[in-house]
Amino acid sequence: MNKKAKIALEDGKIFAGFSFGAAGEKCGEVVFNTSLAGYQEILTDPSYKGQIVTMTYPLIGNYGVNPEDIESRQSFVEGFIIKECSRIASNWQSRQTLDEYFKENNIIGIEGVDTRALTRYIRLQGAMKAVISTEDFNEESLAAKAKASPGLIGRDLVKEVTSDKPIEWSKKGKYKVVVLDCGVKYNILRSLADNNCKVLVLPSTTKTEDILVEKPDGVLLSNGPGDPAGVPYVVENVKRLLNKVPIFGICLGHQMLGLAMGGRTYKLKFGHHGGNHPVKDLRTNKISITVQNHGFCVDRESLNKEDIEITHINLNDQTLEGMRHRKLPIFSVQFHPEASPGPHDARYLFDKFIGMMEYNHA
Amino acid sequence: MPKRTDIHKILIIGSGPIVISQACEFDYSGTQACKALKEEGFQIVLLNSNPATIMTDPEMADATYIEPITPEVLEKIIEKEKPDALLPTLGGQTGLNTAIRAAETGILDKYNVKMIGANYDAIKKAEDRGYFKKSMEKIGLDLPKSTLAYNMEESRSALKRISLPLIIRPSFTLGGTGGGIAETEEEFEKIAELGLKSSMISEILIEESVVGWKEYELEVMRDLKDNVVIICSIENFDPMGIHTGDSITVAPAQTLTDKEYQKMRDAAIAIIREVGVETGGSNIQFAVNPKDGRMVVIEMNPRVSRSSALASKATGFPIAKFAAKLAVGYTLDEIRNDITKDTPASFEPAMDYCVVKIPRFTFEKFPEAKDVLVGIFIINITYYLLTFN
Numbered sequence: 001m002n003k004k005a006k007i008a009l010e011d012g013k014i015f016a017g018f019s020f021g022a023a024g025e026k027c028g029e030v031v032f033n034t035s036l037a038g039y040q041e042i043l044t045d046p047s048y049k050g051q052i053v054t055m056t057y058p059l060i061g062n063y064g065v066n067p068e069d070i071e072s073r074q075s076f077v078e079g080f081i082i083k084e085c086s087r088i089a090s091n092w093q094s095r096q097t098l099d100e101y102f103k104e105n106n107i108i109g110i111e112g113v114d115t116r117a118l119t120r121y122i123r124l125q126g127a128m129k130a131v132i133s134t135e136d137f138n139e140e141s142l143a144a145k146a147k148a149s150p151g152l153i154g155r156d157l158v159k160e161v162t163s164d165k166p167i168e169w170s171k172k173g174k175y176k177v178v179v180l181d182c183g184v185k186y187n188i189l190r191s192l193a194d195n196n197c198k199v200l201v202l203p204s205t206t207k208t209e210d211i212l213v214e215k216p217d218g219v220l221l222s223n224g225p226g227d228p229a230g231v232p233y234v235v236e237n238v239k240r241l242l243n244k245v246p247i248f249g250i251c252l253g254h255q256m257l258g259l260a261m262g263g264r265t266y267k268l269k270f271g272h273h274g275g276n277h278p279v280k281d282l283r284t285n286k287i288s289i290t291v292q293n294h295g296f297c298v299d300r301e302s303l304n305k306e307d308i309e310i311t312h313i314n315l316n317d318q319t320l321e322g323m324r325h326r327k328l329p330i331f332s333v334q335f336h337p338e339a340s341p342g343p344h345d346a347r348y349l350f351d352k353f354i355g356m357m358e359y360n361h362a
Numbered sequence: 363m364p365k366r367t368d369i370h371k372i373l374i375i376g377s378g379p380i381v382i383s384q385a386c387e388f389d390y391s392g393t394q395a396c397k398a399l400k401e402e403g404f405q406i407v408l409l410n411s412n413p414a415t416i417m418t419d420p421e422m423a424d425a426t427y428i429e430p431i432t433p434e435v436l437e438k439i440i441e442k443e444k445p446d447a448l449l450p451t452l453g454g455q456t457g458l459n460t461a462i463r464a465a466e467t468g469i470l471d472k473y474n475v476k477m478i479g480a481n482y483d484a485i486k487k488a489e490d491r492g493y494f495k496k497s498m499e500k501i502g503l504d505l506p507k508s509t510l511a512y513n514m515e516e517s518r519s520a521l522k523r524i525s526l527p528l529i530i531r532p533s534f535t536l537g538g539t540g541g542g543i544a545e546t547e548e549e550f551e552k553i554a555e556l557g558l559k560s561s562m563i564s565e566i567l568i569e570e571s572v573v574g575w576k577e578y579e580l581e582v583m584r585d586l587k588d589n590v591v592i593i594c595s596i597e598n599f600d601p602m603g604i605h606t607g608d609s610i611t612v613a614p615a616q617t618l619t620d621k622e623y624q625k626m627r628d629a630a631i632a633i634i635r636e637v638g639v640e641t642g643g644s645n646i647q648f649a650v651n652p653k654d655g656r657m658v659v660i661e662m663n664p665r666v667s668r669s670s671a672l673a674s675k676a677t678g679f680p681i682a683k684f685a686a687k688l689a690v691g692y693t694l695d696e697i698r699n700d701i702t703k704d705t706p707a708s709f710e711p712a713m714d715y716c717v718v719k720i721p722r723f724t725f726e727k728f729p730e731a732k733d734v735l736v737g738i739f740i741i742n743i744t745y746y747l748l749t750f751n
Contacts, residue, residue: 034712036595038620056714062616069619090617092655116714276710280695287589287695287708315695316705341620343710344628 003134005110007052007081007118008142010129010149015118020085021102021109025133027149028052028078031295032119034274038341039098040069043107046076046161046183047251047293049225050152052130053273054081056119061098064089071185071340075105076161076225079132081118085111108132126269127295152295153267157226158182158234158252162204173198175357178216180204182224182234182252187340191350192220205233208240217357218246221253223336227296228255228265235259242328246360248353249332251294254322257332258298261308261325268319271295272334275342278315279322279335287315290335291342297334298323329356365402366691369446369476372399373439375457376410376417378431387671388454389415391682395452396422398686407443409436410453431456433463440473449689451479451642451665452682458485458665479689480664484638488664494637501632504658506649508569517554520568521547527571530554532561543571572658573603575649578615580630581673581681582644585693590631591710593643593681594673595623599718602649602660607668613676613717622650626657639664642685672719677711 005019009030032054033042039060042053060082080102089097102109110132122128131146161183169179170193177197179189182204192199200214204224211219219241228235238260241247249257255265272292279290300310300320312322312333324331331353337346374395377388393416396406400422408423411431418426425443429435448470450461464470465482480488487493498505507524510533511517521528530553532540540560544550557566577598584590597617599610615623630646637644645667647660670681678701687697694708 034714035620036614036712037618037623041620056712057614057716058714059616059716063619066619069621091619091622092652093619119714274712276712278695278706278708286587289591289708289710315708339624342624344624 004137005132005134006137006142007110007113007130007132008139008146010143010146011125012143013121014139014142015113017081017110017113019109019134020099020111022106023134024108025131025135026052026078026108027129027131027145029127029152030054030122030130031127031271031273032056032122034276035341038275040065041071041341043075043077043080044071045185045293046072047223047225049076049157049161049183050155051077052079052081052132053077054115054118056115058083058115059086060084061086061089063091064094065096065098065101066093067095068093071187075107077107079108079110081110081113081115081132083111083113083115085109108134122270127271152226154230155226156230158204158224158231161225163201164203166203167201169193169199169201171198175217175354176200176215177218177220178202178211178214179220179222180206180211180234182222182231184222185338185340187338188220188222188250191338191347195350195354204231208237211241212244216245217361218248218353221247221249221256221332223251223253228252228259231256242330246329246356251334251336254332254334255296255298257330258303262304264299264302265296266299268295268297272314277335279312280315281312283311288345289343290346291339292335294334329360364691369690371405371407371443371445373407373409373443373445373448373475375431375450375453375460376408376412376415377454378411378456380412387668389417390671391452391666392417393422394680394682395449395686398683399690402687402690404690407439407445409439431460433460433467433469436460436464437469440469440475444473445475447476447478449479449686450477452685454665479642479685480639484640485664487637488662494662497636498659501636503629503632504656506570506572506658508567511554511566511568512564513558514555517566517568521550524568524570526550527573529569529571530557531567531569532557533565533567534562535560543573572649575602575651576617577602577606578626578648578650579606579669580626580646581670582630582634582646583642583681583684583688583694584634584639585641585688586691587693588635589694589708590634591694591708592627592630593679593711594677596669596673608721610721611672611719613673614713622655629657629659633659633662637662637664641688643670643681645669676717677713679711
């Protein structure tokens with residue numbers, strides 16, 4: 001067995017396990033993810049910047065690691081907590097084991113943890129700041145470090161994950177889409193390209209004028225890490241885009257739109273992180289099983305109902321999952337229509353965005 | 363969508379005697395259905411030939427007939443009880459076959475009995491290999507390659523198109539002789555020739571062998587509003603070629619990437635829609651080539667199956683009970699989740715454990731059976747169910 005490792009939560013609660021992958025010490029907010037598969041996509045989702053992810057499914061690494069199932073240029077999780085890391089990979093695409101991948105990419109992993117107990121604790125107490133360490137085992141010192149760590153509220157994590165220069169993702173396509181990159185997942189870009197879009201990715205700090213000078217048919221506000229209130233400069237830019245161009249917001253993009261249109265956001269107790277969230281489309285009454293990854297949420301009650309229609313709700317806790325502007329070509333969803341990982345039920349929203357750009361053209 | 367008000371009395375067919383491959387799982391599913399429908403205020407008429415079941419306990423149905431499960435008996439019961447609907451998908455293959463025969467002989471039309479859950483066309487589409495193949499091709503899904511041949515020339519040209527190993531099955535044989543698996547060209551020549559001779563119409567089916575491929579099952583549920591959810595995925599530890607009933611099986615699937623799993627999920631949803639199972643559970647089987655990930659559809663059961671019972675136990679999602687409620691008009695978002703109590707049934711269970719079914723081979727009860735697994739028939743009748751976390 002590998003050497004010891006410890007997790008300390010900000011309230012002093014300690015969980016013990018064994019180190020795999022890289023050694024070291026990192027702080028972050030602990031969240032649990034209920035997906036049964038898709039660990040590679042989760043590890044490389046920029047929205048996890050600032051977070052330590054624990055998987056509720058106990059066996060991780062069974063299908064190894066392949067070069068295709070990645071969602072960004074690198075892994076952004078601060079740490080990864082699991083019950084058991086599979087040493088044997090069984091899949092035709094696999095090129096290395098999870099342990100090898102973690103060592104190569106300098107990711108701290110802890111296995112042998114009672115992840116069910118940790119998950120129950122977070123469900124009851126709420127998401128918490130934490131530290132994971134393979135070096136320091138002094139419980140008081142660890143808890144103090146967890147408590148002193150910055151957490152997520154009000155913090156700008158977008159600047160740490162956005163691209164530093166414009167990227168032409170696909171050069172051909174009928175519709176020109178600018179993606180404002182707050183930590184975009186590759187599958188959003190792949191989905192747009194597959195839908196006949198020419199995709200230009202711009203850094204999150206890009207000014208409104210510099211977006212409009214590209215003459216886009218539509219702007220996609222991407223997913224991203226942390227608190228939407230931590231990126232007021234992006235929200236300001238979004239405000240100025242509102243009546244200029246069709247807009248589609250996903251996850252953090254949806255929250256920033258909410259703020260830009262005068263709404264409020266708040267932090268959920270332990271967030272939604274998993275691939276089985278039922279969402280109802282209120283216009284068709286149809287249910288999509290969606291993949292979600294967010295700790296913050298737009299307050300339904302804070303929206304001006306004269307301008308904004310609520311289009312989707314989460315059937316588990318009735319929280320806001322989607323909205324649209326009644327007069328302007330603007331809509332957004334809290335979940336991930338691009339899937340990866342997770343079900344494809346909500347892919348129809350990309351068609352909707354295309355339809356909106358087409359209509360706006362005519 | 364609320365409960366249907368056009369039906370009041372429902373006939374349910376049980377699974378009959380407990381035999382290998384059709385055991386107490388179907389007593390469980392039928393009992394769940396009776397309870398669920400009674401709870402909704404429907405009158406239940408039950409036909410089951412096996413009195414040693416929970417289902418036939420007096421309080422389960424309003425009228426219980428312990429009679430042979432045949433179309434003739436079914437007709438007499440329908441004539442006497444005049445049910446509005448027949449629910450054929452919860453009693454295993456026996457119930458389904460009897461319902462099909464009743465539909466084909468016109469009994470259901472004569473007494474104006476509606477089939478609920480799955481109708482005649484859907485059952486036919488799923489159960490008839492030819493229909494099923496056509497439906498799968500229509501929605502662009504891959505099956506093991508196969509072709510019919512009537513002479514050696516056609517057989518050899520099939521060999522060129524479909525690579526070895528190949529399964530050869532002669533049509534209309536006496537006693538099912540003359541088929542086999544060919545690993546080499548010499549074996550193929552021999553088996554094809556013998557097969558053509560042993561077929562009364564000189565016809566053989568030449569099919570790509572998927573023996574040794576990874577084997578998967580998905581448990582799918584659909585409601586009248588066309589919402590579809592996957593309750594559970596199952597991966598067989600033993601590959602294709604070992605009957606699922608004799609295999610060690612694991613829930614959820616272990617060695618599929620999310621992209622592979624989602625492709626399978628999309629396929630399962632497309633299949634239940636194309637086959638047209640209106641409401642309730644279906645079981646769909648897939649094979650995946652471990653060398654290149656090619657996925658093929660193997661078959662579909664348009665009913666609650668042995669694996670549904672395993673999936674229900676593994677996830678806590680009561681498939682038979684909910685299938686019964688969906689059959690009478692409820693939609694998934696209108697049914698409460700039995701475990702959480704305050705969230706709807708329109709979700710996909712996320713497990714934080716894994717469930718392993720290990721068969722127990724009671725060779726002592728079958729002294730004539732060889733202690734090797736032959737593949738086509740199911741041998742075991744009991745199993746151990748273990749949960750790990």
